[in-house]
Amino acid sequence: MVKMKACPDCDLLLEVGHLREGERALCPRCDAVLVRGGRSIDAMFALTVSGLILWLASLILPVLVIDFNGTQQALSLWQTAFAMLDQDEWLLALLVAMTTIVAPLIYLGAMLWLLLPLRFGRVPVLVGWVFRLFYANQGWVMLEVFFLSLLVTAVKLTDMAQLLPDWSLLAFIAFMLVMSAMRLLFDADVYWRAVHQCR
């Protein structure tokens, strides 16, 4: 199946053939990724459900535990965002909460809204609106950046306190990986083809 596509970066009009999973089509003029052979609706749905469970786990479980002269301090995502509020830095608190908690939840919620009805052969209500919300929200998810910050903080604290290993950090790492996988594997064309079949 051949489909016309415009390059998102240089607007070159191109014919793109069918891609298999894991394949990419690049623009011959500027090297932009035109299409990625994405996963099926079922695979995306499975990732969404795991994502939602891991979101809850990484929200409550501590991401860092330290020992300072015998006093132990555990920190969850939730507490990280709220600590700024105690110092009246509500703009920064909002920014941290948005990028690590709220945006990932909107991402997963929109995904669930878009995918669940399709499994029952129905077109989601407000499908275009939720799809646009999904795309507008996508750039606000900054879990990988937060993970790098965790590592930097851990090293920064070594001369002040002792870092305690904690398995619950794995929940956050899994959450981050699931979210990255979803961003790479979601293909708008695959999605809209599925919607078209339901209409």
Added chain:
Amino acid sequence: MSITALSQGLVACEHCSQLNYVHTDDVVACGRCGSAVQRRSLPRLGRVWALLFSAVVLYIPANLLPVMTVVSLGKESSNTLIGGVVHFVQTDAWLLALVVFVASILVPLLKMLVLSSLLFSVHFRWCARLRDKTRLYRLVEFIGKWSMVDIFVIALLVALVQFGEFASVQVGAGSLSFAAVVLLTLWATADFDMRWLWDVCEEKEGDANV
């Protein structure tokens, strides 16, 4: 001359990439997802310039003001962005010094430089090395959010280091400016449309052939 979507009266939806026929200058709804789709006419550089300029102005207090203050046993020490890098260098944590230097100093500077050179390119129709300029734009798009590392580190330290008079960390005025720089450059990058430059250069090439 290459065939672009625009030259065929087609406009790609920025959300779902569906091609739509747009004959007039009206805004139409994408046939697939309903997003607003409009012909690109003249590049709208003003908005991007405004965002970029605000970022450049705020970059100054972001670097001069302390981003956090560590209070330990009554002693206060303020840290600026560059101070954080110097601290890691002094304690021989080279890899970390590099990470923090790239995220908090290099990335914002690079973003502002690349974006302004792209804006100038569109304005003055500098059409050399279009492919490389497009690559640079994609690089800036990709690295944009990594500057947030500093903000997250401060948030984590503030939340973790609360041991009364033994040690505590306070947010400094510089961190809000820095967060604003990161957000403004992210928005400027998102607002800039790489196709503007390709359009302008197609036009220039067309003029030369007449």
